[in-house]
Amino acid sequence: MQDIRNMQDIEQLVNAFYGKVQQDELLGPVFEERIAPDEWAQHLRIMYRFWETQLLGGKEYQGNPYARHRTLPIDDAHFERWVQLFHETVDELYAGPTAGTAKTKALSISRIFLAKILFERGKF
Numbered sequence: 001m002q003d004i005r006n007m008q009d010i011e012q013l014v015n016a017f018y019g020k021v022q023q024d025e026l027l028g029p030v031f032e033e034r035i036a037p038d039e040w041a042q043h044l045r046i047m048y049r050f051w052e053t054q055l056l057g058g059k060e061y062q063g064n065p066y067a068r069h070r071t072l073p074i075d076d077a078h079f080e081r082w083v084q085l086f087h088e089t090v091d092e093l094y095a096g097p098t099a100g101t102a103k104t105k106a107l108s109i110s111r112i113f114l115a116k117i118l119f120e121r122g123k124f
Helices: 007-023 028-034 037-056 065-069 076-093 097-120
Strands: none
Touching: 007 028, 007 037, 007 076, 037 097, 065 097, 076 097
């Protein structure tokens, strides 16, 4: 297996990951509630740019990902499943330092988002 090297690899990772998310019993309904079927292509394009920025130093992503997540009906179980699926997808497709960074960043993002959500809900 090769490492994540370019935008095509990012697209493959994001497409495979969100394909799993859409089918997941826990995560699928959350995404289904917020992303209409005709909006998935746009969501994926945003995720391509986000992960390109995180992993390859791209500069196209402009956004505040936490703002989009803070009002979702999610908790620690959702974040654990999200990380599990993300790590699983990376491991199925890639191996190398950038793949490792992808998994580390996903875990970090999930922990930061969960902590902020719990704090805002007065549970932390």
